[in-house]
Amino acid sequence: MPHPARRARARERHRVINALCAAERACNTRGVQFTPIRRAAHETLLEIDRPIGAYDLIRELETKLDRKLSAPTVYRALDFLLEQKFVARIETKNAFIPCAHPDHEHTCVFFICESCGNSAEVENEKVDALFEQDAAALGFRIGKRVIEMQGMCATCQTAAGAAT
């Protein structure tokens, strides 16, 4: 019987690999290149899985690839990931987070914990439908679809409850 921590790690790795495969498939369909640096940047964001700033991403990527990277190189990779909507930008935090469903158009709704910094993404068809309706009424073409909710995650609430 594998150790629970090891099982959790395996599950975690599985999540990252699945998302990378989905991104790879999307790139093939769209006829764009998933170059090694773009892939590595995406993989790093997936592994961290909470909003991080560009400088932190550069540092993490350098550690991962074990070499120095120029900021423009990383910014270009990031631009690509944003353009393909594999990654979303959390405007209020000037941070980046991978989208959980990179292969189709949707509104990314991020629930971000202000206490631990973790975030969860949900995709809600009802929300999408509402915005589509409003956009159609306005004759508006939606480009980027990111909604961020800030608050406290279940784990932190439990911890806060236990502390009082």
Ligand SMILES: [Zn+2]
């Ligand atoms: Zn998303």
Ligand SMILES: [Zn+2]
């Ligand atoms: Zn939390």
